[in-house]
Amino acid sequence: MSKASLTTRVLRSSAFALLLVALAWELAVIAFAPSPRYLPALSAIGRDAWSVWPQLLACFNRTLLETVLGFALGAAFGCACGTVFTYSRWMERSVFPLFVVSQTVPIVAFGALIVIWFGNSLLAKVMTAFFLTFFPVTVNTLRGLKSCDPQRIALMRSFGASGLVMFVKLAVPSALPQIMVGLRLGIGLSLIGSIVGEWFGETVGLGVMLMEAMNGDLVVRLWVVMVACGVMGMLLYGGLSLIERRLVWWRSEA
Amino acid sequence: MVAKRSLMQSLSKSRAVPVVISVLVLLALWEGAIALFDIPPFVLPRLGSIVHHAASNFGKLSGALCATLLEAVGGYVLGSVLGLLLAVAMVLVKPIERIVLPVAVAVNSVPTVAYAPIFLIWFGLGPASKIGLITLAVGFTMLVNALHGLKQADESAVNLMRSFGASRLGIVWRLRLPGAMPAMVTALRISVPRSMIVAIVGEMLGAYGGLGRVIYESTQQIDLLSVWSAVLFASVASMVAYGLLVWIDQKLVWWR
Amino acid sequence: MKLSPLEVMPAAAVAPVEAPATMLELVNVWKRFGEAPAQTVAVSNVNLRIAKGEFVTLVGPSGCGKSTLFNMIAGLLPPDDGALLLRGTSQRDGQMLGQVSFMPQRDLLFPWRTVLDNAILALEVEGVPRKVARERAALMLPEFGLKGFADHYPHQLSGGMRQRVALMRTFLFERDLLLLDEPFGALDALTRTRMQHWLLDIWARHWRTVLFITHDIDEAIVLGDRVLVMTARPGTIKSETVVDLPRPRDPSIVTSPEFMSLKRRLLDEIEEESRKTFAQEEAAS
Numbered sequence: 022m023s024k025a026s027l028t029t030r031v032l033r034s035s036a037f038a039l040l041l042v043a044l045a046w047e048l049a050v051i052a053f054a055p056s057p058r059y060l061p062a063l064s065a066i067g068r069d070a071w072s073v074w075p076q077l078l079a080c081f082n083r084t085l086l087e088t089v090l091g092f093a094l095g096a097a098f099g100c101a102c103g104t105v106f107t108y109s110r111w112m113e114r115s116v117f118p119l120f121v122v123s124q125t126v127p128i129v130a131f132g133a134l135i136v137i138w139f140g141n142s143l144l145a146k147v148m149t150a151f152f153l154t155f156f157p158v159t160v161n162t163l164r165g166l167k168s169c170d171p172q173r174i175a176l177m178r179s180f181g182a183s184g185l186v187m188f189v190k191l192a193v194p195s196a197l198p199q200i201m202v203g204l205r206l207g208i209g210l211s212l213i214g215s216i217v218g219e220w221f222g223e224t225v226g227l228g229v230m231l232m233e234a235m236n237g238d239l240v241v242r243l244w245v246v247m248v249a250c251g252v253m254g255m256l257l258y259g260g261l262s263l264i265e266r267r268l269v270w271w272r273s274e275a
Numbered sequence: 276m277v278a279k280r281s282l283m284q285s286l287s288k289s290r291a292v293p294v295v296i297s298v299l300v301l302l303a304l305w306e307g308a309i310a311l312f313d314i315p316p317f318v319l320p321r322l323g324s325i326v327h328h329a330a331s332n333f334g335k336l337s338g339a340l341c342a343t344l345l346e347a348v349g350g351y352v353l354g355s356v357l358g359l360l361l362a363v364a365m366v367l368v369k370p371i372e373r374i375v376l377p378v379a380v381a382v383n384s385v386p387t388v389a390y391a392p393i394f395l396i397w398f399g400l401g402p403a404s405k406i407g408l409i410t411l412a413v414g415f416t417m418l419v420n421a422l423h424g425l426k427q428a429d430e431s432a433v434n435l436m437r438s439f440g441a442s443r444l445g446i447v448w449r450l451r452l453p454g455a456m457p458a459m460v461t462a463l464r465i466s467v468p469r470s471m472i473v474a475i476v477g478e479m480l481g482a483y484g485g486l487g488r489v490i491y492e493s494t495q496q497i498d499l500l501s502v503w504s505a506v507l508f509a510s511v512a513s514m515v516a517y518g519l520l521v522w523i524d525q526k527l528v529w530w531r
Numbered sequence: 532m533k534l535s536p537l538e539v540m541p542a543a544a545v546a547p548v549e550a551p552a553t554m555l556e557l558v559n560v561w562k563r564f565g566e567a568p569a570q571t572v573a574v575s576n577v578n579l580r581i582a583k584g585e586f587v588t589l590v591g592p593s594g595c596g597k598s599t600l601f602n603m604i605a606g607l608l609p610p611d612d613g614a615l616l617l618r619g620t621s622q623r624d625g626q627m628l629g630q631v632s633f634m635p636q637r638d639l640l641f642p643w644r645t646v647l648d649n650a651i652l653a654l655e656v657e658g659v660p661r662k663v664a665r666e667r668a669a670l671m672l673p674e675f676g677l678k679g680f681a682d683h684y685p686h687q688l689s690g691g692m693r694q695r696v697a698l699m700r701t702f703l704f705e706r707d708l709l710l711l712d713e714p715f716g717a718l719d720a721l722t723r724t725r726m727q728h729w730l731l732d733i734w735a736r737h738w739r740t741v742l743f744i745t746h747d748i749d750e751a752i753v754l755g756d757r758v759l760v761m762t763a764r765p766g767t768i769k770s771e772t773v774v775d776l777p778r779p780r781d782p783s784i785v786t787s788p789e790f791m792s793l794k795r796r797l798l799d800e801i802e803e804e805s806r807k808t809f810a811q812e813e814a815a816s
Contacts, residue, residue: 035376035380038374038376038377038378039377041374042378058396059396059397114293115293115294115296115297116297118294118298119297119298119301121517122514124468125468125509125510125517126506127472127475127476127490127509128472129472129475129476129479129487129490130475130490130506130509131506132494134499134502172635173639175607175635176633176635176639178606178607178628179605179606179607179628179629180629180633180652180653180656180704182629182656186656190652194641194643195641195643197643209383209384212386213386213388216386217476227389228388231392234392235392235480243392244393246389247385247389247390247393248385250384250385250386250389251382251385252384253384254383254385254386255381255384271684
């Protein structure tokens with residue numbers, strides 16, 4: 022690889038763009054010296070993060086656990102429901118609208134109730150994450166399964182394939198790209214769910230840290246939590262991308 | 276044409292019936308569970324009491340609903356427009372996409388709720404902070420969807436237009452934008468319930484009015500009946516808005 | 532009167548020439564679409580008989596119901612009237628599914644499967660263990676010109692190669708009757724000629740019964756033992772022409788006088804039907 026193309030590749034990468042922004046941020050703060058209430062310097066954020074590092078790490082891990090568990094449950098439930106709705110018109114017509122309605126209810130309102138129902142435990146936070154995850158996964162699984170190529174279905178029928186064989190060998194693989202879209206939406210919402218769930222209970226977590234920082238008017242701490250959330254978000258999306266690359270690597274015909 | 280409409284009517288009727296049945300079943304289960312398991316009202320209030328409470332506080336709740344709706348609509352419109360403009364800019368000027376998109380993705384990795392405190396600091400407790408939050412959430416959704424829609428234009432169609440001497444803006448206006456409509460409409464649909472929820476969450480963290488504020492205060496006073504009535508209002512409003520959008524969608528995007 | 536030895540021999544000792552066993556028979560088959568009064572008859576009163584080991588081609592103008600007919604034979608659509616007999620036994624609705632090896636117009640390869648796994652798709656459905664099926668397919672790869680491509684994916688192959696994979700899938704599914712619906716339609720002329728001769732080669736070796744749809748008269752004559760011409764909608768069998776040309780068929784046969792006379796006759800028939808189809812379309816618009 023020539024030197025010139027390596028430089029262009031570095032210049033083009035997203036990491037470089039982010040680095041550029043970070044640099045611009047630090048320089049802007051130095052140059053314009055805005056009030057730290059409005060825009061703290063990146064270095065100040067880093068210092069504050071370091072000062073509470075053990076707590077930050079513990080909170081990060083706890084929120085990560087809640088998010089991943091809630092996502093796993095929501096994804097499994099969502100896929101199952103999507104499958105049932107694909108093959109049972111009656112179930113789709115009756116139960117799916119309830120799903121839609123459930124999403125109009127702001128989960129935050131349930132916060133207190135969920136703590137009452139599930140106690141101030143891990144399960145409560147997992148439940149809030151689950152609640153936000155299952156819907157996009159259901160919708161996209163349903164869409165993916167329904168968009169199965171009817172000509173391929175006819176081909177399989179001509180081989181004498183049963184419904185189950187068609188489901189396993191044709192419907193599921195052809196729906197995977199769309200299911201992945203749903204999972205990507207779900208994992209972002211799962212994170213929101215855990216954070217919001219943490220507001221309603223005195224446990225450990227990034228949501229709790231956020232609340233504490235807000236109540237204690239610790240502005241720089243707010244930014245620290247924001248960046249930590251961003252890091253977790255990117256970690257989750259990145260993990261999902263890896264899974265996607267292993268499961269859905271084929272190029273489907275246009 | 277008339278035959279088609281009456282067929283549609285009967286079809287929609289047959290879609291409503293199963294929903295109605297299951298809603299009734301759900302309501303019956305609700306009341307039944309309370310009666311059977313002797314559930315205390317602070318865990319699960321009776322439906323009648325929720326409706327009664329909502330009705331008797333109708334004025335206060337509708338006032339709060341208006342405040343929330345104002346924020347939701349404001350953020351929704353602003354976010355959709357900005358998201359679309361940014362997507363178009365990215366298609367016209369490639370370097371913008373290369374620099375801004377990774378930043379936007381990183382910014383969006385942070386859950387919207389985490390931004391709420393910062394926005395409250397920047398814009399105060401008034402509606403502006405909530406509008407800002409909603410703009411961010413809706414804007415990113417629109418950006419991603421619109422960008423995908425604009426870029427999916429057939430390469431050979433683009434070349435055809437270039438052979439006619441069309442400018443980049445002309446291609447965007449005549450080819451890419453109409454082709455991106457379905458993706459944009461998807462973004463618009465997803466953003467409706469989201470706007471409401473982000474508005475309420477924002478209000479819960481700090482606001483002068485709105486349904487989220489009502490929910491927060493009621494939670495502090497452990498007045499769960501108020502919480503449920505506020506939730507009922509929010510839910511109904513969200514459904515009406517969504518239904519409105521679906522109706523508009525069918526009228527506007529009639530060629531599908 | 533001097534009697535020749537043949538005249539003296541008893542009739543029973545001279546074994547009568549057996550008619551070859553009938554593989555497929557359609558009796559008075561009809562298919563309609565839609566509800567009255569806007570009902571269209573796609574296929575009307577189709578009668579045909581195909582003997583075991585025959586290669587029969589079916590030509591007709593577009594929209595004449597060829598594909599509908601095929602879908603019925605494959606068991607995907609039930610006929611509204613008439614009977615379908617496989618090896619002399621009348622088939623119920625859907626009974627044909629899994630009994631005939633069907634190749635539709637598009638290759639319909641699964642993008643997430645390799646060439647080898649696509650080829651064994653029908654075998655998998657049949658219940659053959661994957662390992663066994665893969666071995667069987669691997670042996671067939673060179674014959675279909677796919678040697679070395681076992682682990683490639685459909686998007687890496689050209690159109691002609693994808694059709695060959697689909698053909699391989701069709702041949703691996705060991706059924707006595709093969710239905711090929713314009714498999715070479717999307718290919719360019721040169722590739723098509725190569726594929727035709729290759730198909731004849733494989734057919735000669737595997738000796739299955741083949742029913743082949745095409746809109747290309749040259750192809751119909753080069754490939755078939757008999758050419759059936761279908762009328763415009765509502766489709767029925769207009770005529771049956773025996774192709775007397777010797778096998779194996781050489782590519783140069785297309786310019787021989789016998790070929791030309793067959794072609795001339797069939798062209799006239801198709802022309803007539805095509806004109807009817809145009810008139811139908813004009814009337815409808």
